[in-house]
Amino acid sequence: MSNPIYLAVDLPDLARATALVQSVRAHVGGVKLGLEFFCAHGHHGVHEIAKLGLPIFLDLKLHDIPNTVAAAMQAIHVLEPAIVTVHAAGGRAMMEDAKAAAGANTKVVAVTMLTSLDDDDMGQIGMAGSAHDSVLRLAELAHQAGLDGIVCSGQEVGAVRHQWRDGFFVVPGVRPASATAGDQKRAVTPRQARDAGASVLVIGRPIARAAEPDNAAREIMATL
Numbered sequence: 001m002s003n004p005i006y007l008a009v010d011l012p013d014l015a016r017a018t019a020l021v022q023s024v025r026a027h028v029g030g031v032k033l034g035l036e037f038f039c040a041h042g043h044h045g046v047h048e049i050a051k052l053g054l055p056i057f058l059d060l061k062l063h064d065i066p067n068t069v070a071a072a073m074q075a076i077h078v079l080e081p082a083i084v085t086v087h088a089a090g091g092r093a094m095m096e097d098a099k100a101a102a103g104a105n106t107k108v109v110a111v112t113m114l115t116s117l118d119d120d121d122m123g124q125i126g127m128a129g130s131a132h133d134s135v136l137r138l139a140e141l142a143h144q145a146g147l148d149g150i151v152c153s154g155q156e157v158g159a160v161r162h163q164w165r166d167g168f169f170v171v172p173g174v175r176p177a178s179a180t181a182g183d184q185k186r187a188v189t190p191r192q193a194r195d196a197g198a199s200v201l202v203i204g205r206p207i208a209r210a211a212e213p214d215n216a217a218r219e220i221m222a223t224l
């Protein structure tokens with residue numbers, strides 16, 4: 001089995017980010033660079049991390065009108081990311097144009113409902129129904145738009161896999177049994193997420209903040 005763990009590098013400091021990736025690179029399958037990193041270091045930072053030899057997941061969560069998102073996708077084309085995120089709430093036309101503008105080797109996946117939200121939060125932002133139902137609805141829209149897959153929690157990935165057999169499913173908010181969930185409200189263990197059908201597990205703090213990140217990554221991989 002190839003390693004499905006993508007380390008979330010949520011650090012604004014390039015030297016620390018590079019050292020972290022270097023320390024765990026034998027025990028993860030890829031690196032996720034998010035807005036915090038990209039706003040601080042841009043293309044240069046992505047090139048520096050890419051030199052370490054792991055696939056890059058550029059988590060920009062693009063969400064704007066179709067023309068703007070397509071132009072942003074074209075601007076990151078040269079970085080050849082393995083995975084890029086857009087928000088499913090941007091709508092079908094936005095997702096279609098994002099996919100059309102992406103490189104042939106880039107998977108475009110849609111963020112559905114953030115794993116930090118539960119049903120109460122959904123009500124507060126005016127979304128009717130459960131997080132589970134919203135994820136299934138947005139997954140269907142992303143599928144129709146021709147995307148490669150979605151981002152959802154481990155609580156929904158089984159149901160989504162059932163309706164979209166060959167989809168590519170990114171699951172963040174995973175926590176080893178011993179770890180605290182923190183701000184992740186729909187957390188499951190790495191093993192549960194994998195068994196339910198996750199293609200990729202995004203893991204940040206349980207590895208990055210461990211006393212020995214390489215050991216933490218190795219131990220998680222051993223549970224899969």
Ligand SMILES: O=C(O)c1cc(=O)[nH]c(=O)n1[C@@H]1O[C@H](COP(=O)(O)O)[C@@H](O)[C@H]1O
Binds near residue numbers: 008203205206
């Ligand atoms: O798109 C994401 O990667 C993402 C979507 C989501 O619904 N929830 C979520 O936590 N993430 C990201 O996944 C990572 C989770 O980090 P940890 O909670 O530290 O493991 C962070 O970089 C989040 O930005």
